[in-house]
Amino acid sequence: MSDETLSNLLKEDRRFEPPAEIADNANLKAEAYDRAKQDREAFWAEQAERLDWSQKWDRVLDWDDPPFAKWYVGGTLNAAYNCVDRHVEAGRGDKVALHWVGEPVADKRDITYAQLKDEVSQAANALVSLGVQTGDRVAIYLPMIPEAVVAMLACARIGAPHTVVFGGFSADALASRLEDCQAKVVITSDGGYRRGAPSALKPAVDEARAKAAGQGHTVEKVLVVRRTGQDVAWDDDVDVWWHDAVGAASTDHTPEAFDSEHPLYVMYTSGTTGKPKGILHTTGGYLTGASYTHWAVFDLKPETDVYWCSADIGWVTGHSYMVYGPLANGATQVMYEGTPDSPERGRWWQIIQDYGVTIFYTAPTAIRSFMKQGREIPDRFDMSSLRILGSVGEPINPEAYVWYRHVIGGDRTPVVDTWWQTETGSIMISPLPGVTAGKPGSAMTPIPGVSAEVVNEAGEPVPNGSGGYLVLTEPWPSMLRTIWGDDERFKDTYWSRFAKEGFYFAGDGAKKDDDGDIWVLGRVDDVMNVSGHRLSTTEIESALVSHPKVAEAAVVGAKDEDTGQAVCAFVILREEAGDGGDDIVAELRKHVRKEIGPIATPRQIMIVPELPKTRSGKIMRRLLRDVAEHREVGDVTTLADSSVMDLISQGIDSGK
Numbered sequence: 106m107s108d109e110t111l112s113n114l115l116k117e118d119r120r121f122e123p124p125a126e127i128a129d130n131a132n133l134k135a136e137a138y139d140r141a142k143q144d145r146e147a148f149w150a151e152q153a154e155r156l157d158w159s160q161k162w163d164r165v166l167d168w169d170d171p172p173f174a175k176w177y178v179g180g181t182l183n184a185a186y187n188c189v190d191r192h193v194e195a196g197r198g199d200k201v202a203l204h205w206v207g208e209p210v211a212d213k214r215d216i217t218y219a220q221l222k223d224e225v226s227q228a229a230n231a232l233v234s235l236g237v238q239t240g241d242r243v244a245i246y247l248p249m250i251p252e253a254v255v256a257m258l259a260c261a262r263i264g265a266p267h268t269v270v271f272g273g274f275s276a277d278a279l280a281s282r283l284e285d286c287q288a289k290v291v292i293t294s295d296g297g298y299r300r301g302a303p304s305a306l307k308p309a310v311d312e313a314r315a316k317a318a319g320q321g322h323t324v325e326k327v328l329v330v331r332r333t334g335q336d337v338a339w340d341d342d343v344d345v346w347w348h349d350a351v352g353a354a355s356t357d358h359t360p361e362a363f364d365s366e367h368p369l370y371v372m373y374t375s376g377t378t379g380k381p382k383g384i385l386h387t388t389g390g391y392l393t394g395a396s397y398t399h400w401a402v403f404d405l406k407p408e409t410d411v412y413w414c415s416a417d418i419g420w421v422t423g424h425s426y427m428v429y430g431p432l433a434n435g436a437t438q439v440m441y442e443g444t445p446d447s448p449e450r451g452r453w454w455q456i457i458q459d460y461g462v463t464i465f466y467t468a469p470t471a472i473r474s475f476m477k478q479g480r481e482i483p484d485r486f487d488m489s490s491l492r493i494l495g496s497v498g499e500p501i502n503p504e505a506y507v508w509y510r511h512v513i514g515g516d517r518t519p520v521v522d523t524w525w526q527t528e529t530g531s532i533m534i535s536p537l538p539g540v541t542a543g544k545p546g547s548a549m550t551p552i553p554g555v556s557a558e559v560v561n562e563a564g565e566p567v568p569n570g571s572g573g574y575l576v577l578t579e580p581w582p583s584m585l586r587t588i589w590g591d592d593e594r595f596k597d598t599y600w601s602r603f604a605k606e607g608f609y610f611a612g613d614g615a616k617k618d619d620d621g622d623i624w625v626l627g628r629v630d631d632v633m634n635v636s637g638h639r640l641s642t643t644e645i646e647s648a649l650v651s652h653p654k655v656a657e658a659a660v661v662g663a664k665d666e667d668t669g670q671a672v673c674a675f676v677i678l679r680e681e682a683g684d685g686g687d688d689i690v691a692e693l694r695k696h697v698r699k700e701i702g703p704i705a706t707p708r709q710i711m712i713v714p715e716l717p718k719t720r721s722g723k724i725m726r727r728l729l730r731d732v733a734e735h736r737e738v739g740d741v742t743t744l745a746d747s748s749v750m751d752l753i754s755q756g757i758d759s760g761k
């Protein structure tokens with residue numbers, strides 16, 4: 106990105122100071138930034154002390170063979186012990202770990218740390234009796250039910266790396282992941298509840314298992330949780346009911362201490378092209394990163410907070426901020442099975458009210474869809490318990506940030522816009538709620554211990570006020586260790602662009618404002634070139650979303666004979682705006698021209714009912730580019746709802 110990049114976002118000048126109460130009692134204070142800079146390794150050693158180690162490390166970081174890092178070398182620990190047993194041993198066994206809320210109303214369950222310890226131990230014993238040994242991979246394909254958390258921790262407890270596959274993924278997607286990591290066992294359920302109805306899961310596992318077998322890989326056992334009670338096909342040689350195997354197992358299980366670098370899990374990224382990448386995370390460094398950031402960025406007070414992260418466990422956010430971070434920290438949290446609008450649109454706010462949620466973490470896509478519905482819905486609930494709000498997954502448009510803070514947070518709550526990736530394992534860039542004066546739309550600064558920069562093509566830091574590539578300049582404990590089975594691809598994908606400098610680069614562009622604060626602009630592949638000007642999709646989208654009739658917008662560059670690429674926008678209107686009126690398109694074009702400049706004016710604006718999104722809420726712009734360039738729409742298998750593309754194409758064909 107060059108200096109020509111337009112700077113609409115940087116015109117944003119609203120600031121939100123931390124509330125005095127949070128500032129005065131903050132877990133991490135401003136001094137931590139300098140302290141971490143002065144001696145990074147000492148700082149990270151201090152953070153690792155948050156965990157219980159069986160054997161302490163003798164070296165914090167081994168970076169002798171970059172980019173292959175080893176953290177807390179020589180140390181040994183058990184991740185499940187750290188997430189469960191130690192809280193029970195410290196006398197907190199009766200504390201609720203999970204307030205689980207099923208989608209069917211009244212289907213709920215509170216699970217204490219002591220109960221969690223028993224269930225995890227039983228599941229660990231059951232896995233061992235099914236033949237799972239340390240180092241074997243176990244795939245987990247489950248809805249958002251407590252067994253999903255139990256299954257992950259049971260794997261961690263016996264040192265069998267898990268790979269959680271999102272329950273909405275197809276049999277094909279599951280099969281390719283089973284093959285890639287050679288999973289020995291799959292843990293699934295008969296089905297789960299989605300929008301008020303049971304939907305099946307087991308048939309996809311049967312199909313995936315058959316596909317994998319066709320490729321020469323045998324899944325030995327399938328452990329099946331009964332959730333909906335629907336009929337399932339059964340293979341007596343392979344299938345085992347969870348309630349039989351786990352229910353009958355002993356609650357005694359002694360956790361073994363594993364090497365700090367023992368593989369904890371493989372998480373496949375939804376990569377838009379090519380074979381999915383199995384991102385490998387290991388034990389000591391990952392758990393340190395997840396625990397430290399969850400404590401620092403959300404200012405967690407385990408005795409009084411009720412924390413809720415709305416992410417699915419099939420996404421890295423569910424791993425770090427629903428399982429490993431909060432449980433390592435002994436938090437009490439909410440886990441919700443269903444969709445935000447089931448049985449009615451106020452469900453999430455009802456849950457916040459019922460459980461007195463104090464910290465809430467969700468994605469911009471959800472916030473924008475609530476904006477679309479209007480504030481009357483959240484206004485019906487008492488959400489005065491909330492004290493901190495978080496955002497993750499995409500750049501949050503300033504308008505969405507302000508709405509979130511205002512309507513959901515009652516103007517009291519800091520909003521932490523947290524930038525990180527599957528690969529980074531934990532939050533890298535974020536405000537600290539008791540320290541940072543937040544700017545809507547900016548992830549602000551790297552957290553203490555993390556070193557990030559925005560650099561130009563030559564790898565040199567750009568001056569304040571300019572844009573470039575977002576890089577991490579020093580290794581960090583929760584960094585990915587490799588791509589499962591493919592060290593070369595690991596080096597090529599993340600470490601080759603700035604090999605000379607030794608920087609990690611994973612595809613995002615960003616800008617530094619005049620204060621040096623970071624504004625993440627999204628993937629560099631999403632940058633457009635219009636008549637030689639480089640424009641970022643995020644900026645134009647944010648300009649559109651700042652129009653009062655617009656709820657959500659996606660912008661792509663489509664080939665154009667005159668300008669190289671032209672701006673095409675897909676826009677969802679707020680419900681109160683109806684169809685927007687006859688001049689809506691002209692009105693929006695004018696708005697963008699005023700907000701950014703003539704160069705950014707969309708050639709085309711299409712009003713659509715929905716946008717194509719991945720399960721983690723990221724807009725799949727490649728599919729919209731297909732529409733804008735009148736091509737057949739490409740692969741839609743990783744969409745949350747694959748019918749969305751039909752809706753969009755039909756609306757456009759009928760001239761709406």
Ligand code: 6R9
Pocket residue numbers: 374421422496497498499500501522523524525526527528548611612613625626627628721
């Ligand atoms: C945690 C997660 C990673 C990509 C990342 C970036 C985008 C995530 C963001 C953000 C701007 C934020 N992203 N958080 N962009 N501001 N606060 O989302 O992991 O699914 O691997 O996606 O998401 O583009 O590179 P993952």
